[in-house]
Amino acid sequence: MSGPDGSALVVNGRAHPIDGVPSHERLLDTLRGRLDLKGTKEGCRTGNCGACTVLVDGRSALSCLVLTHEVGDEPVTTIEGIAADPNGRRVQQAFLEEGALQCGYCTPGFVVALTGLLSESPGATAEELLTDLQGNLCRCTGYAAIVRAVRTLRAEGP
Amino acid sequence: MIRADAPAKLEGRIRFGTDRTRPGMLWAALVPAPVAHGRIRQLDLDPARRAPGVVAAIGAAEERALLPGRGAEATPIFPGEIRYRNQPIAAIAARSLEEARAAARAVRAEIEPLPLLADLDSVLPGWPEEGLPADAPINAHVRARHGDVEGEFARADRVRRDAFRTSGVAQVPLEPHACIAWIEGEVWHVLTSTQSPFGVREDAGELLGLPPERLVVEGSWVGGGFGGKVAALVEPYALLLAAASGAPVRLALTYREEFQLTRSTLPARVWIASAVRGGHLTARTVRLLLDTGGSLPGRDFATGYAIAFLLGPYRLDAFEVEGYAVRTHKPPFGSHRAPLAPQCTFAADGHTDALARDLGVDPVAFRRAHVWTAGDRTALGQEVGPFGAAAALDRARALQEEWRRSMPAGTGLGVGLGYWSTGTGAGGEVRLSLTPERLTIHEGEREIGSGSVVRGLVAMAERTLGLPADRIVLEYGDTATAPYDAGVFGSRTLGALGQAVGAAAHELTAELGRRLGAAGPARLGVEGDELWAAADGRRSPIAQLLTPGERDHGGLLRTGRHYGRSGAIDPARVHAGEFYAYHDFTASVHLAAVQVDRETGQVTVLRYAAIQDAGRVIDPPTFRAQVEGGVAMGLGTALTEEMLWGPDGRLENPGLLDYRVPTLLEIPPIEVIPLEGFPGAGPEGAKGVGEPPIIPVPAAVANAVADATGVRLYELPLTPERVARALMAR
Numbered sequence: 045m046s047g048p049d050g051s052a053l054v055v056n057g058r059a060h061p062i063d064g065v066p067s068h069e070r071l072l073d074t075l076r077g078r079l080d081l082k083g084t085k086e087g088c089r090t091g092n093c094g095a096c097t098v099l100v101d102g103r104s105a106l107s108c109l110v111l112t113h114e115v116g117d118e119p120v121t122t123i124e125g126i127a128a129d130p131n132g133r134r135v136q137q138a139f140l141e142e143g144a145l146q147c148g149y150c151t152p153g154f155v156v157a158l159t160g161l162l163s164e165s166p167g168a169t170a171e172e173l174l175t176d177l178q179g180n181l182c183r184c185t186g187y188a189a190i191v192r193a194v195r196t197l198r199a200e201g202p
Numbered sequence: 203m204i205r206a207d208a209p210a211k212l213e214g215r216i217r218f219g220t221d222r223t224r225p226g227m228l229w230a231a232l233v234p235a236p237v238a239h240g241r242i243r244q245l246d247l248d249p250a251r252r253a254p255g256v257v258a259a260i261g262a263a264e265e266r267a268l269l270p271g272r273g274a275e276a277t278p279i280f281p282g283e284i285r286y287r288n289q290p291i292a293a294i295a296a297r298s299l300e301e302a303r304a305a306a307r308a309v310r311a312e313i314e315p316l317p318l319l320a321d322l323d324s325v326l327p328g329w330p331e332e333g334l335p336a337d338a339p340i341n342a343h344v345r346a347r348h349g350d351v352e353g354e355f356a357r358a359d360r361v362r363r364d365a366f367r368t369s370g371v372a373q374v375p376l377e378p379h380a381c382i383a384w385i386e387g388e389v390w391h392v393l394t395s396t397q398s399p400f401g402v403r404e405d406a407g408e409l410l411g412l413p414p415e416r417l418v419v420e421g422s423w424v425g426g427g428f429g430g431k432v433a434a435l436v437e438p439y440a441l442l443l444a445a446a447s448g449a450p451v452r453l454a455l456t457y458r459e460e461f462q463l464t465r466s467t468l469p470a471r472v473w474i475a476s477a478v479r480g481g482h483l484t485a486r487t488v489r490l491l492l493d494t495g496g497s498l499p500g501r502d503f504a505t506g507y508a509i510a511f512l513l514g515p516y517r518l519d520a521f522e523v524e525g526y527a528v529r530t531h532k533p534p535f536g537s538h539r540a541p542l543a544p545q546c547t548f549a550a551d552g553h554t555d556a557l558a559r560d561l562g563v564d565p566v567a568f569r570r571a572h573v574w575t576a577g578d579r580t581a582l583g584q585e586v587g588p589f590g591a592a593a594a595l596d597r598a599r600a601l602q603e604e605w606r607r608s609m610p611a612g613t614g615l616g617v618g619l620g621y622w623s624t625g626t627g628a629g630g631e632v633r634l635s636l637t638p639e640r641l642t643i644h645e646g647e648r649e650i651g652s653g654s655v656v657r658g659l660v661a662m663a664e665r666t667l668g669l670p671a672d673r674i675v676l677e678y679g680d681t682a683t684a685p686y687d688a689g690v691f692g693s694r695t696l697g698a699l700g701q702a703v704g705a706a707a708h709e710l711t712a713e714l715g716r717r718l719g720a721a722g723p724a725r726l727g728v729e730g731d732e733l734w735a736a737a738d739g740r741r742s743p744i745a746q747l748l749t750p751g752e753r754d755h756g757g758l759l760r761t762g763r764h765y766g767r768s769g770a771i772d773p774a775r776v777h778a779g780e781f782y783a784y785h786d787f788t789a790s791v792h793l794a795a796v797q798v799d800r801e802t803g804q805v806t807v808l809r810y811a812a813i814q815d816a817g818r819v820i821d822p823p824t825f826r827a828q829v830e831g832g833v834a835m836g837l838g839t840a841l842t843e844e845m846l847w848g849p850d851g852r853l854e855n856p857g858l859l860d861y862r863v864p865t866l867l868e869i870p871p872i873e874v875i876p877l878e879g880f881p882g883a884g885p886e887g888a889k890g891v892g893e894p895p896i897i898p899v900p901a902a903v904a905n906a907v908a909d910a911t912g913v914r915l916y917e918l919p920l921t922p923e924r925v926a927r928a929l930m931a932r
């Protein structure tokens with residue numbers, strides 16, 4: 045599905061017309077405000093916390109720094125659609141088992157970012173994954189359980 | 203055990219305060235004061251009113267008109283006199299957030315600047331050597347003493363004096379404050395991300411002049427609180443805008459505003475002196491200057507309570523403490539996970555560590571020789587109950603020896619000893635209802651992330667009744683429907699509300715035992731879809747034990763209460779101001795291993811262990827998670843976190859780039875060691891664990907830096923610059 049001028053945003057496998065969306069609107073606001081996909085969290089809006097992480101064409105992106113119209117026809121995956129990706133399900137399971145969340149506000153960002161990393165570099169070691177997760181902040185867990193979840197995932201293999 | 207809220211949080215299905223909407227909702231923006239101190243001569247809201255999309259623009263005049271019934275003595279929400287930079291002087295509701303923000307920028311204010319009280323150094327440069335100026339801006343004065351202080355210092359064979367400075371720190375929850383307000387007839391409603399719905403009802407009700415029955419507060423899921431969401435902050439503005447516009451209004455702080463407006467721990471200066479005779483710590487004196495920002499006189503809660511931490515958990519023959527809460531033009535002082543305790547412990551424990559090294563005594567052994575045990579009294583004369591400090595110090599000493607053998611040369615090891623006592627606040631209650639399918643806990647607290655509600659309360663019901671967690675449901679309600687409780691803060695939730703759940707659950711099992719015709723209480727269980735109860739070999743499905751009325755109307759109900767508890771201090775020792783007596787003295791002993799880069803001053807924490815006096819661990823994963831999270835937050839306080847205000851009262855680092863919270867690779871492996879056997883007053887002897895683990899972190903790290911380098915730091919945080927300077931000055 046696309047709008048009269050043909051522009052559409054594909055999120056979790058569904059196309060949404062976006063021709064009414066102003067050119068300066070951020071992907072974060074389109075997802076949360078227009079598509080009611082509130083799983084993607086709004087934190088700092090300056091690219092410093094990672095709470096708003098989504099996948100754009102499989103790669104993790106901070107949706108507060110991406111303009112909706114910049115996305116073009118690259119598919120967007122949010123936390124609501126992450127379970128369709130087997131890596132997403134594995135990450136969710138590892139976080140569940142290790143109790144890698146408290147308030148949960150950083151959680152969608154971590155799950156999405158880690159899913160993207162696993163898909164992008166299936167051979168990455170736990171240390172490499174953790175290095176790449178540094179842009180995601182968590183104020184509750186002290187990261188300890190998140191680190192355990194990443195190690196569990198790696199122990200299971202790629 | 204998997205937390206009941208985990209699947210929904212992992213799938214993005216949980217709705218936080220920032221996620222909530224209401225049909226017809228307007229968006230709000232606050233108009234920040236452009237100076238830190240000044241008098242508003244004129245406020246012109248017309249340019250904002252004419253801006254596109256604006257439905258309401260309100261300032262002090264509109265506030266008065268909207269609140270005709272409010273008493274004349276009430277503190278205005280929009281000030282006549284600005285007390286801190288960015289204090290909201292007006293607010294806008296518009297059809298979109300962009301329009302609200304644009305209109306906020308259009309507001310014109312004529313402001314007469316007034317002299318600024320920027321910080322402790324400029325306000326009281328000479329104290330304590332010099333006296334206090336007559337016109338000193340003081341919010342509170344506290345003073346206590348006991349014993350022959352001067353005599354002990356005169357008789358001492360060793361005296362040590364130190365001065366410390368600590369920084370303001372921000373809570374930095376990932377979710378900023380957010381709420382939606384609306385009016386239904388006479389009743390004002392607000393849905394908000396809060397640690398305390400009833401506390402917000404009280405605070406906002408006082409500001410708005412609304413009695414409890416006319417203000418209903420509903421909590422949402424909370425994306426982190428850490429003390430910053432205990433008191434009302436955004437709610438009064440949103441409520442006024444809802445009243446002015448006649449529509450629901452959503453107000454969320456920007457992340458920048460989150461730093462600028464949230465009430466938190468502010469800077470302090472501390473002076474400590476100790477007297478030692480024959481190897482014994484005999485007396486200690488303490489001076490404290492605490493920046494309390496724009497706190498209103500009479501609203502200081504921190505000074506009398508913080509000053510006790512500076513004496514340490516030690517037996518003393520004599521002591522004297524004196525402190526002032528100083529007014530400056532910053533936002534008011536507020537709660538931050540164990541407010542001021544990590545900072546005071548950094549000073550007190552660092553001083554004690556240095557004193558032991560002066561004496562040539564092992565610092566852990568020195569603390570061990572003086573620390574309270576059950577039956578001792580605090581300096582203020584309060585009796586100390588079961589307290590695990592001595593046992594925790596023994597563990598730390600053994601661990602330290604082990605680490606010494608295994609860690610590379612140049613590693614510094616430091617032990618930090620902190621303590622906490624819990625304030626349970628006013629009493630509160632929960633209601634349990636048992637139906638053939640499940641047990642429902644009706645209570646007034648929301649889960650802030652710590653797990654004290656979704657795990658703590660549920661675990662208590664599980665343990666008392668014998669039911670699995672998946673048959674236990676939490677029902678939160680709002681302040682009109684839920685039973686009262688003071689809030690999720692002060693490490694009190696399990697001890698207070700968990701106790702209430704246990705009490706109600708015991709009544710349920712006793713009643714079911716009676717209905718089974720048994721002598722004792724029943725145990726519950728599940729078979730297939732059905733709950734059953736059993737006692738003395740008798741057993742029956744719950745459905746058959748309920749009366750027809752109970753079956754039709756919500757099941758078998760029982761209420762459990764807890765009562766606010768406190769200890770007692772000796773009033774003869776208090777000479778001025780207010781001191782507090784909480785209960786359940788709880789020890790935290792931490793061991794840090796650090797490496798210090800002598801060129802750059804960079805401190806790297808390699809390894810960490812936290813020994814936590816737990817009373818009794820009710821839910822091991824939740825306990826561990828609280829300790830790990832507390833340590834990480836404490837490492838931020840120790841190493842990087844510092845709010846910086848300019849001479850004009852402007853916060854210079856209101857964002858994550860300049861205010862640095864710990865990131866993933868900065869946190870070392872943390873070994874969590876629960877210490878049981880020193881019970882508190884919580885259920886099964888549990889002690890609160892939300893705050894204690896943050897308390898000794900800056901002390902442990904600074905003591906480790908001193909061990910590594912021979913140089914002691916007297917100012918928090920231990921930034922590379924400060925460390926490098928101290929190393930150079932040696």
Ligand code: FES
Binds near residue numbers: 087089092096
């Ligand atoms: S909201 Fe996008 S990085 Fe913080």
Ligand code: FES
Binds near residue numbers: 146147148151376425
């Ligand atoms: S779980 Fe609260 S911020 Fe990560």
